[in-house]
Amino acid sequence: MDFILHDKETIAEMLTSIGVNSLEELFQDIPADLLLKKLNLPHGLSEPDLLRRLEELSHKNKIYSSSFLGAGCYYHYIPSLVDFVISLSGFYTAYTPYQAEASQGYLQAIYEYQTAITRLTQMDVTNASMYDGSTALAEAAIMATVATQKKKLILLEGIHPEYVEVVKTYCWGQDIHFEIVMEDTLISKLDESVAAVLFQSPNFFGDIENVTELVQIIRDKAPKCLVVQVMTDPTCLGVLKPPGKFDIDIFVAEGQSFGISPSFGGPGLGIFASKQKYLRKMPGRLIGKTNEIDGEREGFILTLQTREQHIRREKATSNICTNQALCALASLIYLVSLGKTGLQEIALQNFQKSHYVKQKLATIPGYQILNKKPTYNEFLVKCPNVNELIEQCKQENLLPPLIISKYFPDMKDIVLVCVTESNSREDIEKFIHAAQKASNKNIGGN
Amino acid sequence: MDFILHDKETIAEMLTSIGVNSLEELFQDIPADLLLKKLNLPHGLSEPDLLRRLEELSHKNKIYSSSFLGAGCYYHYIPSLVDFVISLSGFYTAYTPYQAEASQGYLQAIYEYQTAITRLTQMDVTNASMYDGSTALAEAAIMATVATQKKKLILLEGIHPEYVEVVKTYCWGQDIHFEIVMEDTLISKLDESVAAVLFQSPNFFGDIENVTELVQIIRDKAPKCLVVQVMTDPTCLGVLKPPGKFDIDIFVAEGQSFGISPSFGGPGLGIFASKQKYLRKMPGRLIGKTNEIDGEREGFILTLQTREQHIRREKATSNICTNQALCALASLIYLVSLGKTGLQEIALQNFQKSHYVKQKLATIPGYQILNKKPTYNEFLVKCPNVNELIEQCKQENLLPPLIISKYFPDMKDIVLVCVTESNSREDIEKFIHAAQKASNKNIGGN
Amino acid sequence: MTSNLTLIFNKGTKRSQHNFIPEMDIDKVDLLKIIPSSFQREDLPLPDIPEVKIVRHYTELSRKNYGIDSGIYPLGSCTMKYNPKINEVITRLPAFFQIHPLQEENQGALELIHQLSELLIEITGMDGFTFQPAAGAHGELTGILIMKKYFENKNLKKNKILIPDSAHGTNPSSAKMAGFSIIEVRSNDAGEIPLDHIEFAMQQGDVAGIMLTNPNTLGIFDRQIKDITNIIHKYGGLCYYDGANLNPMLGICRPGDMGFDIIHLNFHKTFSTPHGGGGPGSGPVGVIKELVPYLPGPHIIATEQEFVCREKTNNSIGRIKCFWGNFGVIVRAYAYILALGAEGLKRVGQMAVLNANYLRVLLKEKYHLPYDRICQHEFVLSDRGIPNEVTTEDIAKRILDYGLYAPTIYFPLIVKGALMIEPTETESKASLDNFVNVMNKIYNEAKTAPELLKNAPHNTPVKRLDAVLAARNPILHD
Amino acid sequence: MTSNLTLIFNKGTKRSQHNFIPEMDIDKVDLLKIIPSSFQREDLPLPDIPEVKIVRHYTELSRKNYGIDSGIYPLGSCTMKYNPKINEVITRLPAFFQIHPLQEENQGALELIHQLSELLIEITGMDGFTFQPAAGAHGELTGILIMKKYFENKNLKKNKILIPDSAHGTNPSSAKMAGFSIIEVRSNDAGEIPLDHIEFAMQQGDVAGIMLTNPNTLGIFDRQIKDITNIIHKYGGLCYYDGANLNPMLGICRPGDMGFDIIHLNFHKTFSTPHGGGGPGSGPVGVIKELVPYLPGPHIIATEQEFVCREKTNNSIGRIKCFWGNFGVIVRAYAYILALGAEGLKRVGQMAVLNANYLRVLLKEKYHLPYDRICQHEFVLSDRGIPNEVTTEDIAKRILDYGLYAPTIYFPLIVKGALMIEPTETESKASLDNFVNVMNKIYNEAKTAPELLKNAPHNTPVKRLDAVLAARNPILHD
Ligand SMILES: Cc1ncc(COP(=O)(O)O)c(C=O)c1O
């Protein structure tokens, strides 16, 4: 199939208007030897054939009835309003709102997104979105080095390992040095030369840091050092004290939990917020409220574009252009659909349900919860028989937890379990049951 | 959950404005003994719980990878544009377009539907839709008796048995008599007293009637008798000569094949068309083109409403009010998406593919094709072992054909097979294979 | 005059459109071997239209159409309420959307229908339901045919039926289709039904019963409803309840308790399934125990193991529609009831009535309110006292200019120049206040600038259209 | 001044919103047992908003926004083409939409990525792809980092890069993020790159290569492209192709054949995935064989039995994004390529160029066309000769009044007052003619009624907005 509109007669007519004799003549600037003979690709497919093909392909992936896997991508219920709104063609078939007056709908929506995020995080300002949590963290790292004019970063152990890799790639690009340190050695590593300390909380292993303490330590030892927090599942902010209340300088998060489907890990949403004083150092688009030049009404417009690449080119705060607008819209709809009541309750259920599973697992012989700090919806469990647990989960049609040795080869027999509000009591009982069976097998000597 | 907007404060404020003290007071006209204590129903469910519940319930129905069942409800590919358009909230959240000036979008769409149907059928006029094929046929029957002032109908054998039942119910309501006759006895039954002959082609058993001959016979014997044709899968009109070319008086069809999901048999679409001279006897809404009263522009409006119940009350041509507007819109989008090329090709594929299956089955021992006339996408097959065929189909994940004895207990060991463009070669081979296995089993003495 | 309209048929090209045709994967045979040429059509006057043009055409049309997602839709008697988005998801679940009505493995669908029946029995106070009817009027026909059959079985010749003058047009029309002749009951000054008329009519012996809606189309709950149904029953008659106005009664009062024997519901009104611009609807019919055998078949029965389908009984009026009714609509209604539950449904009734009365008291300040009393779901204004001979139609058209939809007009017939207003429970106070505001502005305009109303609308895609011309010279297709 | 705006935050009520919260089915424990109170927030300043209000609010906002379904979107360099509706269905297939990036049973997803890689290799003439980059600029960064690593590995200090003055802002910006400093190449009068400049630059020894797009942002195909890449290669440099303008080259000419070593694609431009109002996009990067080991990992390899995931090689630049890239966008691009096939893709290239040239010849009658020659996907007009000091911005704003969207303005920087127009292949002749018509009308208005333009737009929800005020006093949230 195709989406071409001209019939032969129309093409002929248009060629005449242009003053050429053939379509080939339109490509006269291309040297003959560069002209392609023929693309060696299959014939096109019609819609029914295409759909059948893709359905069959998709069936090679497995969908589970419930998931105990998180690790940076989470299953939360997505209100029907989210897909309804992002499917309105005025939204998803638009471009970046360069012509403000014909794009007030989207501009207002993103301004509302910025409002929702600043309220949620209690940070001063937030941009219109970054690609995802990992790149947002990398951009935060770079921003910190620009703001402080220093080239050294400290990453606290516990950041999502893939985020660390991304930060590493970006930092290498700009000759920024970084070191990953354990919490207890942090003080010893801090000095004047450090641009920022980056930490994740709740961290990759599930631990919720004592942010007050952490910030205090940093401020005491290195007053000019920025503190950057990252979060992979910000639904916890329904209950947890927000970064703005901890004097965090830059806060970033992966927004996928806010109404975006897992979709094999992308698209997600990079949430990026900072203190007011760093505004002009911030990467990414910003929507501002303004007035009509000759009128009384208010409206919205892309603003502070002089930070951006299309004006400042190599002096821009970042190279980002296309961002994740539709995902930001999705997350806005998620947040306003749930509202205060909903987000609080969701966070509460995540706390309660994962706590429940933690306690249940702890009573099964062979299992040991490794977290010493409070946790949100993820925690580390030492298992009597990891492979058997995975197997049992699959038999129950449950997406098994992460075997943590995938990222940390030294951490043997440990899984990272994720429990959210989307796991029903029944799902949870199945999981406990699977864990029990895996324990029995092991004791039985299997 | 609920869709209530007022908080307590607002309710109190509004009660004050009204001048009552409580919500209860608003129901002061209801005698106390009629006031309900409490609905004995479960608590409401939130969206996630509701969706989970309904998903689980739906899973108790089986979806097959391919279908060989038709009998009034057909699997044809539905272009993506159909759901896109009917999901535009300006369409599906609207009411009947009483205020024409604020409803030009829908009015134009239904006017386009009327245009598409008259072009397709070559009938003079068509209404804006009836409930479905069966009720459209019943209304056609009644209309014929009104137009002719006669109270007797002849139904030719071969009309969908459920349609016959519906016609029977409606006719009984109005003391109209009808008889079902075999084609060969038709002539002998025809006389002055007959209001109309109703026939289906392609009929329930798959036969395509020789309509020219049939109409000739009726016109010769009973010149004032109306000829009413019904069709359950009008995709055949991509190839078949349309009713308008056969001098049919009233044509009705089930429009489900035109872009409407099977959905357990409803909603469908009653297509209703007739000769110009019966226009004012027609049931159902009509959209007409007109002009602005004080302007130059054209627009669309509900017209000839004096036939309708809200004006004429008991003297109306029908009691129909809400019809199947959104389904008519779906079928319009189906027809314009496929276009001339598409509809012709779809009809062609139905002819070819069912012909292929017919020929293949005929070569398997024990199977016999019973149709003597040409067929479209359905045909009757005598089987060596019906139950085994059904079983084998299920094992191949194919929705088995209809066991015709469901409707005609005397017709033993016969199935009505339906093959459409949606059956791929692979599906078809599976079906043939299933038939073969059923035949072998039988010969093997199972 | 060049037309301002471009129909989709004018957007075709000479290029064939293949996007939606699967590739033919079977060897073709000559079509003439399958079907003679005399059976084949010569031409098919449909255009081939590129996908892009179709999408843009209908996107534009949809924006030229008001819907409940645009704002208040105060059409009285139509209960235009918000349609929950989740229901559109649920009805499209593949194992509902793709299943065939004649397939065997259908337990989910049968269970759903059976459960819904149980829920409705509780909500309405009836004893059994059929889901075949495709809309309200279709339900009426079904219900009235049940009446007919009932008396036929009893060998009683009762071919007349009482219908109040405030009734919707479908009531007399449906009764007529079932072979009844109609006796119109004149409402009294309170908008209610005079008991003596009914008593008198029933005494004649040939009246099958009564068909009415309560609250009626004036929005008034007939305080003597129990007396009415008692009288009908006393003479062996049956009472039919037009459920189009059930919304304000949800969780408050049940037709069964009022004494009705047969009722229909409009899922597309009370139970929030989208009207779809005029359907598809669903008009299930409920009856008291004695009449259950008269329902159209087949019936769904729950056994210990499964849900089974019983063919219709001998008393059944027979089928009223092919297959199972508008299942896709039924699914939405089921989801809606499960979502709201007992408390939610009662809230619907309460808030619908609160909203209607709020509008009533605010609007009656300027507009004439012929029946000035507490209303239920709706109330009816009249054009009496509107200055400068401005008509009800003028007001309606002017409302469109303010970006809102107009009330039902010129119905019920018993109020001259009626404006029938039903806000439903899904309007906020802000939305109601805005409506009042607009109505008040219009009243002032009627005083000071009547031409503005007489030529209205001005801000719509077309100005006021000529209905007379349309009917005199019907152009019904291109 | 009372505001004309109502934000969603002003639509809350004091009633809690429970529609989207599953019922808690586990016994609760005191939250303080899980988490100390000092960790808990005090208040959450989000409103509780009823569902109906949310739906209406965003329905209204969507109607205040122009999209490709509304009509032509001639933003040069952005390739705003029709987004097939079927792709929205396909990307939402549950076994794509619901799968976790870390789940094991993911063969369908891996196969899709692998197949798409094969398809793109044929389309572009490269040898390997990564799908991690989330947009074009992200792809640029990835590509330039590959360059950096390549020279690092060779122990060569090449920290400069050539970028033409016509380049998109992301090019220099991305290069900078990879630690390069930029040497701007001044285009010649034909809009092409002067070979001698390049040769000279490369001779200096510290230049890593060049970054360019061809056809360039003027819509001009650089006829000496092969010479350019040859010169770069002669000095051991690498050539980077900004694929944002690949659309007109589909099936016509391949970056690989032009001599490029690294390219990125913009799925949201060339491959028809929706721009979504500014993302999500997808910017896969392709490289020649020698550079395949430098791609971010992990890589997907097809073995006989299955698709497996190999961790990144030692040469790899490392991860550039978490997980697999914007998979949902990738699925759409894959579907688009399968749908079009070889012939369809070539047709895209041809029709895109046909449409651009058609507009070019018709518009140059009134507007100044600085580079007057056959163009490819787009062409650039300037404001020279527009009467009465009407500016490019004025013209753009006036276009909005006619219900269309404006071209890209003031870019590329090398054309003063640029109007950069790219119609794409999914506009009909009627749509193009309409655009010309509007542009001609505007030209005449500039002559006869310039105020109409200077105060434009007039028919939009707001009049021209004050960008200076916005930047001077940034109000970024409520
Ligand atoms: C009071 C009343 N009764 C019956 C009906 C008929 O219902 P339907 O349109 O579903 O056939 C309506 C609908 O407008 C109505 O308002």
Ligand SMILES: Cc1ncc(COP(=O)(O)O)c(C=O)c1O
């Ligand atoms: C020529 C050119 N290069 C690069 C880009 C950047 O692509 P993206 O917006 O996807 O980051 C664009 C997008 O506007 C472009 O037009």
